Amino acid sequence: MIADGSVLDTVAHVAAAVMLLAGSFLAMVAGIGIARFPDLLARMHAATKPQVLGLALLMGGLALEIRTGVVIWTLVLVVALQLITAPVSAHMVGRAGYRTSQVRSDLLVVDELTDDLAVIERMADREGAAGRQTPAPSSSTGPSAGGGDDLVQGPEDQAGTSAKAEAVEEEVLATQDPEPHDGAHEDTHEPPSGRG
Amino acid sequence: MSLGVAIACGVMIAIGAACAVVRAERGPSMLDRVVAVDVVVATVLAAVAIVSAWTLRSDLVPVLVVLALVGFIGSVTVARFAAADKDDDKRILTREEAAAEREARRRAELEESDGGGRS
Numbered sequence: 001m002i003a004d005g006s007v008l009d010t011v012a013h014v015a016a017a018v019m020l021l022a023g024s025f026l027a028m029v030a031g032i033g034i035a036r037f038p039d040l041l042a043r044m045h046a047a048t049k050p051q052v053l054g055l056a057l058l059m060g061g062l063a064l065e066i067r068t069g070v071v072i073w074t075l076v077l078v079v080a081l082q083l084i085t086a087p088v089s090a091h092m093v094g095r096a097g098y099r100t101s102q103v104r105s106d107l108l109v110v111d112e113l114t115d116d117l118a119v120i121e122r123m124a125d126r127e128g129a130a131g132r133q134t135p136a137p138s139s140s141t142g143p144s145a146g147g148g149d150d151l152v153q154g155p156e157d158q159a160g161t162s163a164k165a166e167a168v169e170e171e172v173l174a175t176q177d178p179e180p181h182d183g184a185h186e187d188t189h190e191p192p193s194g195r196g
Numbered sequence: 197m198s199l200g201v202a203i204a205c206g207v208m209i210a211i212g213a214a215c216a217v218v219r220a221e222r223g224p225s226m227l228d229r230v231v232a233v234d235v236v237v238a239t240v241l242a243a244v245a246i247v248s249a250w251t252l253r254s255d256l257v258p259v260l261v262v263l264a265l266v267g268f269i270g271s272v273t274v275a276r277f278a279a280a281d282k283d284d285d286k287r288i289l290t291r292e293e294a295a296a297e298r299e300a301r302r303r304a305e306l307e308e309s310d311g312g313g314r315s
Binding site: 013016017020021023024025027028029030031032034035040043044046047050051054055058059061062065066068070071074075077078081082085086088089092093095096097099100102 | 197198201204205206208209211212213214215216218219224225227228230231232234235238239241242245246248249252254257258260261264265267268271272275276278279
């Protein structure tokens, strides 16, 4: 333990004061931000400040003030709980906000969810149209040929189902094809991360 | 921890909490209010931490654990049951508006019973 009145004790006190002040400042900033920002996502952005960084700073300052093993581990538990639960609640609130159309799309710089939903809707439309046309003789494509084989090979159920599964997989891969392209395209926007 | 640091922290936390409460009152939708309440919970956590650091009381630390859990449960519950409100249903009525609405409803009921009697 650090003796009272030693240099380390003073350093710990000063560091604790700085951390507590910083955490309180983040709480104030979050309050001002949440009162002034225009829409739900911006307010959520402001609300995260005291929930994660502010809390970590405050707990660090408190741990430096009360230097006991039990207290320090309890404070670590508090920060860990908050780190686990804050993203979950933020995710659910953001999702609910999107679904109940409280996200102002004119303020968004990037809106990947709307683009993806449009792509999925188009895919579903195409699949629905294809499903209605499958009885017609369009046996040139892979999936329908597999289905025909399945009908012919009566007893060999397993082979038939595996062929079907393969066909479905192919279809899924074919329909998902645009997405990797999008991802690669977006990756080029970002500067290369400094990993390694 | 000196008194000046404690007072500065307390003032900043109070400003943050007051702004969050304003948003919780004004916030146009339920989700805005829930986010504001989350911030209030975070500021209460900060206040408990400041009190604990000022008085060197370690028995307040379990309170921090409980608060960190309870704020999460509240916001997840409200987000789970969030529905798309009509513009009119979103806001809280002022006292005058609520009184006027009640008055209009009562008058409509009276008129209905009166009209039924006359015609």
